Amino acid sequence: MYDWLIVGAGFAGSVLAERIATERDQKVLIIDRRPHIGGNAYDKYDDAGVLMHQYGPHIFHTNSDAIVEHLSKFTEWRPYEHRVLGRVDDKLVPIPINRTTLNELYGLDLKTDEDAAAFLESRAEPVEEIRTSEDVVVSKVGRELYEKFFRGYTQKQWGLDPSELDKSVTARVPTRTNTDDRYFTDTHQIMPKHGYTRMFERMLDHPNIQIMLNADFREVRETAQFKRLIFTGPIDEFFDFRFGRLPYRSLRFEHRSLEQEQFQPVATVNYPQTEDYTRITEYKHLTGQTHPNTTITYEYPAATGDPYYPVPRPENQELYRRYQALANETADVHFVGRLATYRYYNMDQVVGQALAEFRRIQESVPMYDTPPNGKAEARPAAVSPAVATGSSRALN
Structure with missing residues (x-):
């Protein structure tokens, strides 16, 4: 019993x-x-000996001291600040959009937060009532940046146009006027030192x-x-x-082991304009592992399969x-x-x-x-x- x-x-x-x-x-x-x-956070060493995440990248970040204190009973941590680049107009630029993104994309020389804020304000379009994900982005950064960064990615991810999705989808993605290129700004940005699975085993x-x-x-x-x-x-x-x-959206993962030390400059590169996949992740950036090989994952949204996103x-x-x-x-x-x-x-x-x-x-x-x-x-x-x-x- x-x-x-x-x-x-x-x-x-x-x-x-x-x-x-x-x-x-x-x-x-x-x-x-x-x-x-371990659920979707399950990680393992693949046949090449690289620690990888079976179900796509899982990056731990929180502002809660209490949650970190609780999980610390079962794991040590390594500091890790996640950075994402987007392949936009055949350039690799920081995501979320920040001042560096704008300067590199448009060949500008915006020097201050105020300069970047003024540029975005000049592009923003008034929206009478913010109801959809499209409304959120267009009202903040205008239609051109919406088309470059958000529309295609969201369509791939959800199988729906942003105009058909609740405003909460894109409201989670900030737009910055400074040069902070970290994807998250939480107080605690850390990864389990020996992986998630080891933490679950101890738990x-x-x-x-x-x-x-x-x-x-x-x-x-x-x-x-x-x-x-x-x-x-x-x-x-x-x-x-x-x-x-x-209704849920699912994901399909294509894992590849490569006989080279590094594949891309950051852990995750997004593809909002091209390709059927949404992003490529390279796990050694997350884990800090030193290894002559590397493992990457192509992530394809899907209408069927395990439920991931309501x-x-x-x-x-x-x-x-x-x-x-x-x-x-x-x-x-x-x-x-x-x-x-x-x-x-x-x-x-x-x-x-x-x-x-x-x-x-x-x-x-x-x-x-x-x-x-x-x-x-x-x-x-x-x-x-x-x-x-x-x-x-x-x-x-």
């Missing part, structure tokens, strides 16, 4: 498994349909945790004995697609809310993570969400269980037993 069945061994499931096993001293079975732990290395891989939830649910469930998979799948499928359109959010209502009515099931809450989260946000859900579990799920004979049985715990009854929760 397990106290908890956790479906999904990515960040959400693994963080909760470790917290429950450590702080509540309860038995956890964590399963994953893939043959490995799940607990006598109260059992791992089952290549496991289908529906089969395990019929055979395993457990009291409560944490589900981090697609929420529509949990409910047998009762209201229809929630498609941000109002009708999709409405469909999710119908599933969320079902989740809120489902006793002793907790829905956590990207797929279970139909939102795009960075890795640190998923960790934060999982830690927040654990605090709610501590407050609402009792440490006392009532077995079939009706006699209350206390389990040892590292915390005082709660008194409220457990309930399902779909996080916002």
